[in-house]
Amino acid sequence: MRTCLFQSLFGIDFKNPVIAASGTFGFGEEFQDYYDVSLLGGFVTKAVTPEPRTGNPPPRIIETPSGMLNAIGLQNPGLTVFVESILPRIARLDTVIIVNVAGRTVADYMKVCSELDRHEAVRALEINISCPNVKQGGVAFGTSPQIASQLIEAVRTCTDKPIIAKLTPNVTDIAEIACAVEEKGADAVSLINTITGMVIDVETRQPMLANGTGGLSGPAIRPVAVRMVYQVARAVSVPVIGMGGIFCARDALEFIIAGASLVEVGCGMFVEPDLPLRVIDGIGSYCERHGVTTISDIIGSLTVPGG
Ligand SMILES: Cc1cc2nc3c(=O)[nH]c(=O)nc-3n(C[C@H](O)[C@H](O)[C@H](O)COP(=O)(O)O)c2cc1C
Numbered sequence: 001m002r003t004c005l006f007q008s009l010f011g012i013d014f015k016n017p018v019i020a021a022s023g024t025f026g027f028g029e030e031f032q033d034y035y036d037v038s039l040l041g042g043f044v045t046k047a048v049t050p051e052p053r054t055g056n057p058p059p060r061i062i063e064t065p066s067g068m069l070n071a072i073g074l075q076n077p078g079l080t081v082f083v084e085s086i087l088p089r090i091a092r093l094d095t096v097i098i099v100n101v102a103g104r105t106v107a108d109y110m111k112v113c114s115e116l117d118r119h120e121a122v123r124a125l126e127i128n129i130s131c132p133n134v135k136q137g138g139v140a141f142g143t144s145p146q147i148a149s150q151l152i153e154a155v156r157t158c159t160d161k162p163i164i165a166k167l168t169p170n171v172t173d174i175a176e177i178a179c180a181v182e183e184k185g186a187d188a189v190s191l192i193n194t195i196t197g198m199v200i201d202v203e204t205r206q207p208m209l210a211n212g213t214g215g216l217s218g219p220a221i222r223p224v225a226v227r228m229v230y231q232v233a234r235a236v237s238v239p240v241i242g243m244g245g246i247f248c249a250r251d252a253l254e255f256i257i258a259g260a261s262l263v264e265v266g267c268g269m270f271v272e273p274d275l276p277l278r279v280i281d282g283i284g285s286y287c288e289r290h291g292v293t294t295i296s297d298i299i300g301s302l303t304v305p306g307g
Contacts, residue, residue, distance in 0.1 A: 002284040005041075005295055009239045009261055010162040010187040012096055012123055016041040017295060018252065018280045021243050021266035022100035022126060022166070023047065023072065027082075028090045034273040039280070041262065042096030044126050045082075049102050050111045052078035062199050062208045067218020067245065068267055069197050071211035074102050079112055083119065091121035098164065102128040106154045117159035125161055127152065129181075130168035130193045142168035142193075145180035156185035164241060167191040167232075169221075174228045175235035182236045189232060190241035190264065192225045217267045219245040226254050233259020233300055247275070249282020256283070259300040 005016040020031075020043035027045050028037055037043065055075030062069045077086070082099075090097060099122050103109040109127065116122045129142035129151060141151050152165055165181040167174055169192040178189045194215025199208040207213070225244025233240045242260030246252050247268040255263045268275045283295070292298055 002287070004287045004293055005280065005284055007261060007295060010124070012162065014041045014096060014262065016280045017256065017260075017262045017283065018276045019043060019096075019098070019241070019262055019264045020269065020276055021264035022128070023070075024266040024269055027086050028093060028097070029086075031269075031273060035277060038094040040095050040276050041280070042098055042123070044098040044100050044264065045090075046076050047074045047100040047102040047128050048076055048079055048082050048112055048116075049074060049104075050079050050108050052076065052081065057210045059208060059210055060214070062214070064197075064199060064216065064218075064220065066220040067216055068270075069199055069209060069214040069216050070194070071209045071214035073211070079115055083115060087119060087121055096123045097121055098124045098126050100126045100128050100166070101155075106151055109151060109155050110158050113155045113158040117161060122161065124164055124187075125155070125159060126164040126166050126190060127155060127186075128166050128193070130166065130170070140168060140170070142166075142177060143171050145177050148177050149180040149184040152181045152186050153184040162187040164188040164190050166193055167228075168193045169224060169228055169244075170196050175231045178232040178236050178240075182238050186238060188239045188241055188261075189236060190243065191232060192221065192228055192244045195221050195224065217245070219247060221245050222251060222254075226258050229255055229260050230258040230302065246279065247271070249279045249286065252279045252283060253286055253298075256295070256299055257302045259302070261296075261299050 018041045022044040056073030060071045101112045165186040194217045197216035222245030229242040239261040241262045242255030243264035252263045265276045
């Protein structure tokens with residue numbers, strides 16, 4: 001373990017800045033056959049909702065020239081199964097476990113957060129504020145500063161654990177949303193979730209995904225994600241966690257230099273399951289090459305000529 005990669009953020013010690021992203025790493029165990037998951041800085045679980053969900057009908061994943069489009073629909077076994085059978089098993093892993101939380105209503109989020117608050121193995125909660133809010137007529141929680149901040153304010157009353165607000169890029173001004181959730185008690189923000197997209201089968205003249213639209217991830221979204229991390233990091237005081245199309249250490253370093261304290265690796269692991277290990281190693285080598293003794297020295301170190 002390289003000491004230059006260590007950081008203490010929102011009360012948690014991270015052995016390195018590389019985290020596996022929600023929805024692309026299952027509940028952690030699935031990857032144990034490939035490598036020792038404890039080598040990661042941490043991982044974020046698939047979203048947990050109060051009730052079990054089967055997700056959307058197939059097809060729900062389509063490849064695009066530089067990434068993928070998915071409409072999984074938050075498939076997960078639900079809070080009870082997660083807490084009673086999955087959590088006791090993954091609690092043994094020697095890395096930071098962050099649980100991604102979703103719901104249809106504010107009450108749903110509060111229920112999941114209150115329950116998870118009682119479990120020591122859960123170190124932080126990543127609040128997925130990019131889900132349809134049925135009570136708000138389908139408006140995503142994350143697209144309105146008011147609704148996003150009300151949700152964070154509500155879950156703040158349910159837990160003392162660090163709260164990470166996961167932001168959607170499908171907005172005009174992501175920094176405005178980040179500031180709103182910071183004000184109501186988010187300990188960190190993570191960004192970006194997928195960008196809404198569509199692929200059409202020209203023969204049938206129908207969308208390729210059964211859901212019609214889906215979320216675009218992968219290399220195509222990286223420049224957008226880096227720009228958003230840069231904007232948000234300048235607007236908030238809490239740590240920023242960056243993600244979107246990280247496929248190598250150089251990609252991760254872009255996010256770090258733009259202002260991310262941690263990075264999440266997502267669908268790149270579908271191509272290379274142990275990609276996070278290569279990213280960790282590459283960031284370490286970069287630090288050695290550039291005489292960086294602590295990673296904090298390069299976080300947000302971007303210089304913009306004339307800017
Ligand atoms: C198949 C799939 C499932 C995902 N499920 C979730 C989820 O349950 N909760 C969430 O907050 N993000 C989810 N995401 C979004 C990722 O965590 C990440 O924000 C996004 O894919 C961008 O990173 P990437 O380009 O490195 O994949 C999912 C992404 C994919 C590809």
